[in-house]
Amino acid sequence: MHKYHLSHLKQLENEAVFIMREVASQFEKPVLLFSGGKDSIVMVRLAQKAFWPAKIPFPLMHIDTGHNFEETIEFRDNLVEELGAELIVASVQQSIDEGKAVEEKGPNPSRNKIQTVTLLDAIEKHKFDAAFGGGRRDEEKARAKERFFSHRDEFGQWDPKNQRPELWNLFNGKKHIGEHFRVFPLSNWTEMDVWQYIAIEHIPIPHIYYTHEREVVRRDGSYLANSPFITVMEGEKVEKKMIRFRTIGDMTCTGAVESSANKIEDIILEVAAARETERGTRTDDKRSESAMEDRKKEGYF
Amino acid sequence: MIDTINEFSTADYLNMDLLRFTTAGSVDDGKSTLIGRLLHDTKSIFEDQLIAVEQASKKMGDHQVNLALLTDGLRAEREQGITIDVAYRYFATPKRKFIIADTPGHIQYTRNMVTGASTANLAVVLVDARHGVVEQTRRHAFIASLLQIKHLLICINKMDLVEYKEEVFNDIREDFDDFSSKLEIQDIQYIPISALKGDNVVEKSTNMPWYQGSTFLYTLENVHIASDYNLVDCRFPVQMVIQAQSEDQPGFKGYAGKIEGGIFKPGDEVIALPSGFTTKVKSIDTMNGLMDEAFPPQSVLMNLEDDHIDISRGDMIVKPNNQPQIGQDIEMMVCWLNEKQMVLGGKYAIRHTTKMPNA
Numbered sequence A: 001m002h003k004y005h006l007s008h009l010k011q012l013e014n015e016a017v018f019i020m021r022e023v024a025s026q027f028e029k030p031v032l033l034f035s036g037g038k039d040s041i042v043m044v045r046l047a048q049k050a051f052w053p054a055k056i057p058f059p060l061m062h063i064d065t066g067h068n069f070e071e072t073i074e075f076r077d078n079l080v081e082e083l084g085a086e087l088i089v090a091s092v093q094q095s096i097d098e099g100k101a102v103e104e105k106g107p108n109p110s111r112n113k114i115q116t117v118t119l120l121d122a123i124e125k126h127k128f129d130a131a132f133g134g135g136r137r138d139e140e141k142a143r144a145k146e147r148f149f150s151h152r153d154e155f156g157q158w159d160p161k162n163q164r165p166e167l168w169n170l171f172n173g174k175k176h177i178g179e180h181f182r183v184f185p186l187s188n189w190t191e192m193d194v195w196q197y198i199a200i201e202h203i204p205i206p207h208i209y210y211t212h213e214r215e216v217v218r219r220d221g222s223y224l225a226n227s228p229f230i231t232v233m234e235g236e237k238v239e240k241k242m243i244r245f246r247t248i249g250d251m252t253c254t255g256a257v258e259s260s261a262n263k264i265e266d267i268i269l270e271v272a273a274a275r276e277t278e279r280g281t282r283t284d285d286k287r288s289e290s291a292m293e294d295r296k297k298e299g300y301f
Numbered sequence B: 001m002i003d004t005i006n007e008f009s010t011a012d013y014l015n016m017d018l019l020r021f022t023t024a025g026s027v028d029d030g031k032s033t034l035i036g037r038l039l040h041d042t043k044s045i046f047e048d049q050l051i052a053v054e055q056a057s058k059k060m061g062d063h064q065v066n067l068a069l070l071t072d073g074l075r076a077e078r079e080q081g082i083t084i085d086v087a088y089r090y091f092a093t094p095k096r097k098f099i100i101a102d103t104p105g106h107i108q109y110t111r112n113m114v115t116g117a118s119t120a121n122l123a124v125v126l127v128d129a130r131h132g133v134v135e136q137t138r139r140h141a142f143i144a145s146l147l148q149i150k151h152l153l154i155c156i157n158k159m160d161l162v163e164y165k166e167e168v169f170n171d172i173r174e175d176f177d178d179f180s181s182k183l184e185i186q187d188i189q190y191i192p193i194s195a196l197k198g199d200n201v202v203e204k205s206t207n208m209p210w211y212q213g214s215t216f217l218y219t220l221e222n223v224h225i226a227s228d229y230n231l232v233d234c235r236f237p238v239q240m241v242i243q244a245q246s247e248d249q250p251g252f253k254g255y256a257g258k259i260e261g262g263i264f265k266p267g268d269e270v271i272a273l274p275s276g277f278t279t280k281v282k283s284i285d286t287m288n289g290l291m292d293e294a295f296p297p298q299s300v301l302m303n304l305e306d307d308h309i310d311i312s313r314g315d316m317i318v319k320p321n322n323q324p325q326i327g328q329d330i331e332m333m334v335c336w337l338n339e340k341q342m343v344l345g346g347k348y349a350i351r352h353t354t355k356m357p358n359a
């Protein structure tokens, strides 16, 4: 390659760093939404790079559904301690207890949708005016439409039919009081890019991304971890399998795949050979054709 | 495409460069068909995506799989069968990684088209072989030129409907050539294709032996973009000042930003604008160590010899022997993208790199 030419992954890294610095400069009170998944872990690394040698100049916020993989929480707490960062935990359970959100009914109650209530509440309470999300455009067709700087009205809603122009690397964070922005530094990254970056940067990730034995239930074409948060239905059986997770989210809707990958290189080969998108294992997206767009309009991540 | 486990190599992947391209054309010129074919023939469509598109096509009463639904991701777009906003798609071949900005063709969504096109290295404009160059062809090419896109690829599509005739291709090419003298784009190429049948998209067509040029994919893989950045005029707009106190870096102060042009090295003499103070580059720092030099489009942290100069966001660091002109009266072309009319003599905020003055 030409001496003054950057590889695609370096270009993406530089783009993300630029976006993060732009947010830190244009907004009063940004926050980084941290789920404990690989994308938000990569975001934390990029934020470290963007502001080094200073500390990350904004807190991390976890919207806690209460349906967590223990490993994720442990990982989160260790990371925060290492960074010396501030962590805010906004609890979905608390939103339910306060009557602001209502738990879904049925055998597979997911708190995925009602996270939005907790998220918007927390943004309002802490007066955050920009929230970084780890969403990528290759993940889902509604996400493929979103700007880097994505405007939210005073109700936290996205209007996909009326997005602002966003030219070159000029980003417009102007807004009215009470409105905020969601910002997606990883917009142009693919799942493969994220894994490659984790590999070359030697970024630690929760070990449930690697193969491990776990009790699972087969449902809707993927394996769900057996946990107190799901009800095993008639005809389903709990079995032990060697599995790993391609994404990490709420335990009730994050499916696992059978895998023997126990190091990052194996995961990369699996991703290269995959014929399904990673969200193919997410039952929250399978509910309807525009499930993601509908949730996003309401203020979802 | 990365097809099997054996073909995949991390070393190659990390070495790939990136081409961002945008596709434009009038409605029904075959943009979605072309992208669909490209993704399909490079095996970039996942099975669950294909199944979802098949189901959606059926629901809408299409007998064929409508690949436009791959990129028309919004409910309103699917319901109305039009593209409203730009959709981004990603794929890779062993040579390059690609970002496609699939932009809307309707006039009222031009601002979305402009958004998608602004970051592109290359613009693909489709022309229907039966209709030739139309107003929308010229408009899209003109916008690409305004946005400073360096490469333009005119795909003359639906050649199957004009019996793959060379005259049709030549006529359209000459017609566009006449117009293109008004554009600032140096690199313009023409390819006769059939997006539907696949001629000259990924595979060379046997139906057009008279065409000696490259296929669409080959052109995308090989267009020379390494010299698209300006490596001569050094421009470093300061994005933010980073200060830190730590044991090994007491009282650290550095300037963060993206190199917009030129190459900066430690030791280089620089001048900060608008103040005009001169100093030298002490070091270019990253979390992973010092850099020998910095060039576009890197986002870096620059440490200057003289810490006491007042430099803040919106200032620009350049070299003394190559300075931009500074002035208050500027003549410029304004492209208005809002539905509300512009008010002549009104007050507007403008953004220039990281600066936001009023005008």
Ligand SMILES: Nc1nc2c(ncn2[C@@H]2O[C@H](COP(=O)(O)OP(=O)(O)O)[C@@H](O)[C@H]2O)c(=O)[nH]1
Binding pocket: B025, B026, B027, B028, B029, B030, B031, B032, B033, B034, B068, B157, B158, B159, B160, B161, B193, B194, B195, B196, B197
């Ligand atoms: N015969 C023929 N039809 C084509 C070709 N490319 C596209 N079409 C048809 O033209 C129509 C419009 O194509 P589409 O891709 O939806 O156009 P878009 O509006 O530019 O995205 C569809 O019916 C396609 O099947 C081609 O190369 N040859």
